[in-house]
Amino acid sequence: MSLPSKLHRFLLKAETLLLVTLLLSLVVIAVTQVVMRNLAGGGLLWADAYTRISVLWLAMLGAMLGSRRQSHLAIDAFVRFLPARWKNRMARINNGLTGLICFTAAWFSGDFLAQEYRYADLAFANIPNWWCEAIIPLAFFVIALRYSVAAFSPENQTNLDT
Template sequence: MTGHCATLVRWIERIETGLVAVLVLAMVVLAGAQILLRNLFESGLSWADPLLRAMVLWAAMLGALAAARDDKHIGLDLVTHFVHGRTRRVLRVATLLFAAAMSAAMAWYGVGLVRLDVDSGAATAGIPNWVIEAIVPVGFGLLALRLAMRAFLPPRSDAPALAPELP
C-alpha cells in the first residue's frame, strides 16, 4: 500500500474503533441510568429500551466489521487445523469468499427490509425505523467487501480459532 492509502486505512480503522467504543459507552450509561431510575424512582425513560435495542444492533454490526478487519471473526474452520500449506490457503480463500457471498445476500435482503420501513413511516424513540435498520444493508455490504478483500490478503493473526487446552 502506498503511504497515503495506508494512512487513510489507519484513520478509517480508528474511526471504526472509536464509534464502537462510543456506542458501547453510551449503551452502558443509558442502561445504567435506566436501572437507577427504575430502582430508585420507580420510573424510567420510555424511549430508552427501544433505543438500546437499536444501539445493540449497530454495535453488533460495527463489531463484526472490526472483527473481520482484524481477522478475528468467528470461523468454522475445523478442517484447516488438519491441512497445511497450499490446501490451507485455498480453504481460507473459499471460506472467506463464501462468507462474503452470504454477507452480500444479507445486504441485499436488508435493502428490502429498509424499503419496507421507509414506506411504513414507523418510528422508534422518535427515530424512523428505516434509519435504525439502515445498518443492516450497509454493515453487511461493508462486511462482504471486507471479507472478500481478506480472502486475498495474508492472515492478520496466527491465533487459533479454538484456544488450546490448559494442562
Template sequence: MSPGARRALAWLHRFEDGLIAVAVLVLVLVAGAQIVLRNLFETGIAWADPMLRALVLWTAMLGALAAARENRHIGLDIVTYFARGRFARVLRVIALGFAAVLSGLMAWYSITLVQLDLDSGAKAFAGVPVWLVEAILPVGFALLALRLAVQALLPPPNHAPVPEIAP
C-alpha cells in the same frame, strides 16, 4: 500501499473504533440510568429500551466489521486449522468467499427490509424512524462482504500460531 492510502485506512479504522466506543458508552450510560431511575424513583425513560436495542444492533454490526478488519471474526472452517500449504490456502479462500457471498446476500435482502420500513414511516423511538435504525444492516453487511472478499484474495496473516500435529 501508498502512504496516503495507509493514512486514510488508519483514519477509517480509528473512526470505526470511535463509533464502537461511543455506542458502548451510550449503552452503559443509558442502561445504568434506566436501572437507577426504575429502582430508586419507580420511573424510567420511555424511549430508552428501544434505543438500547437499536444500539445493540449497531454495536454488533460495527463489532463484526472490526473483527473482520483484524481477521478475528468467527471462523467455522476447522478443516483449515489442520490443513497445510496450498490446500489450506484454497480452503481459506473457499471459506472466506462463502462468508463474503452470504454477507452480500444479507446486504441485498436487508435493503428490502429497510425499504419496507421507509415506506411504512414507522418510528423506532423518540421520533427516530425504524429504517434509520435498520440502515446499519445493508451498509454493514455490504462492507463485511467486501472485507471478507478482500481477505480471501490476500495472503493469510501470520499472527496466528499454526498447530503442530504429532505423527
C-alpha cells in the same frame, strides 16, 4: 502515505470510536434507567428502545470489527488437517464464500431497509426505524468487502487493521 490509505485508517478509527462511544452510552443509559426506576418510580421513555437499537448496532459493529481482524467464529476442523500448501487456498475459498454470503445478506437487508422506509414507523424520539436499522446492510456490505479483498489478495490477509 497515500490518500486511500489515510482514508482507510480514518474509517477504521471512526468505526472503533463509534463502537466505544455506543457501548459507553448504552451502559450510561441502562444504569440511569435502572436507578430512575428504583428511586423515582419511572424512567426515560425512550431508554428501552434506545437500548434495543444500541445492542443491534453493537452487534453489527462488533461483527465489522471481527471481520477487520478476521477473528470471526470459524469451523476449521477440516482445514487444520490439510497440507500447508492447501491451507491458503482453503482460506481464500472460505473468504470468498463469506464475502458472497455477506453481499447477499447486504442485498436482502437493503430491501428490508427500503420496506421500513416506506412504512415510515418511528423508533423513538421522532427517529425513523429505518435510520436505526441502516447499520444492517451497511455492516454486511463492509464485511463482504473485507472478506472479498482477503480472498483475492496475493497473500491471504489475517489482519485488515493496517
